[in-house]
Amino acid sequence: MPRQRMAPGEHGRITESVSGGKYFATTYVRDSDGRRRRVERSSDKSAEDARRILQRHLSARRAPLDSQQVNDKTTLSELFERWIEAKVKRGEIKPQTENQYRRVWAKHGEKQLGALRILELDTPRADTHIQAVAAATPAQAAYLRLVLREMYALAVRFGVLAINPIAGTETAKRNRKPVRAVSAEEFAAVRSAVAAYTGSRDGKGGPRPGRLLPAFVEVLAATGARPGEILALRWSDVDLLADPPTVTISGTLLDHGAAGPLHRQEARKHDAPAHTVTLPRFGVEALTELIGESGMEGPVFATRDGGWVSLANLRRCLREALPEELSWVTPHSFRRTVGTVVRRELGPAAAQQQLSHAELSTTERHYVQRQTVGPDVRAALDKFAGQESGDRK
Structure with a gap:
């Protein structure tokens, strides 16, 4: 009966050997691209230690991506450039938005994270950095998180990692000031x-x-x-x-x-x-x-x-x-x-139309000063309390 072919992601039998005082553990892996590759790890302690090291490597290993634009050797600075260039080429952002993203990355990402490779930034480290930026400038932290999340979405699409580590970071909270209108x-x-x-x-x-x-x-x-x-x-x-x-x-x-x-x-x-x-x-x-x-x-x-x-x-x-x-x-x-x-004179729908907002919630939340005087509801409350309107003083 012919030997069954390994499925993508599976590896064969691990063999052990000794050479020059070092212990080696070796196997063959069929990667997600269908190709069969030899994988080896060594240890100075024992063959069993070499086997454990190889098994740990196999559990996290992904197919080599050297020929791709984005791979596991890509730095975050390189990833940022490839991400934003793709956004501009596809016409997804306007020049002023590109300028804003570049300013945020230059100030809060390039020096702090840029030299790291894609796999070297995990969720805890990313969250710590984003929250540190948020402590000083919440709005900038929100933009930084957006940029990092989309950068890593590109890395996920290229198969460098399976899960976007930025998705697990806490959203940078922005302390919005109450809307204030000119009287x-x-x-x-x-x-x-x-x-x-x-x-x-x-x-x-x-x-x-x-x-x-x-x-x-x-x-x-x-x-x-x-x-x-x-x-x-x-x-x-x-x-x-x-x-x-x-x-x-x-x-x-x-x-x-x-x-x-x-x-x-x-x-x-x-x-x-x-x-x-x-x-x-x-x-x-x-x-x-x-x-x-x-x-x-x-x-x-x-x-x-x-x-x-x-x-x-x-x-x-x-x-x-x-x-x-x-x-x-x-x-x-x-x-x-x-x-x-x-809004005060003609109602919220008229305010939304005047400001040309697609959604009324945008008008109410960001562009209209909150009303702090309740309507005249005396008749309704007197009726609830069983008191005739004529008795009201």
Whole structure:
């Protein structure tokens, strides 16, 4: 009867030998690629010790992967590059996301983990490092865990290991601050501070600091759009003569970094479709005044040369303009403010539509200030308690 062929992953009989004072244990393994390979381990103590060493090796052994792009000799630095290059090639991430991942890896991964080979980073060690980063910067730790998890998912697909060790790490907890919207009184104070700031050099020669800042604040508060989307507006996106007047948000402005020079990206966040919003009167007035600054061609918010305006510059101007008690206000604060105002007056569904969120939960959790005043439910509670409404004082 012919000898039965070994199944992939099985090994044959272990033989023992002695040579030059060393003990050897040898067998043949049929690997997952179907090929039969000789495997040997040695010991200076005894043949039985050599056998135990070989058996331990066989229990963890995987087929050689030397010809693959990712194998058991690949370092984490090499794995990161192959992972992110594949993501970019497949069009799964935008340049700004690539830039963000590279910054996180350079700061929290390259020096600390980069020289390790894939099999040398286990779950306990990975979790210890992620939690150490989380103690200082929770948001960065969350990104680092995401990067490592996807890197190791690539290693699993190449068969270097069977289980993703990052899956067992604890999620880095982010302490989210409560959503804070700008009140009507605070908005009046912001307007006043911005006007004083931009007028601080009138009559002194030279360009006014933050000359576009007042209009930028007004349009942010008039639309609830993201700051980068407002700065990406073109006059072709604006219709002030329509009834009602509108602006259509169809792109976003990308600043310097891996994304390249300051330029307009012809897509919104998450490739969301173009979003048209109606303009309140103060938004129309702000945009009408801007016509004198940039004309009716090209960017709505334009430099003196007709180019795009950097969000970083306007952020800096807003910080300089605001007094200490309003230092918490950022360009993104106005998106939360619009969401809160619309939700309060028209309900959560209207707020979701205004901010163009795919899910209502996103609007409620991240962009609307939590209500802390309950509704008038006296009639319902009096009825429950058996008290007539006329007896209520």
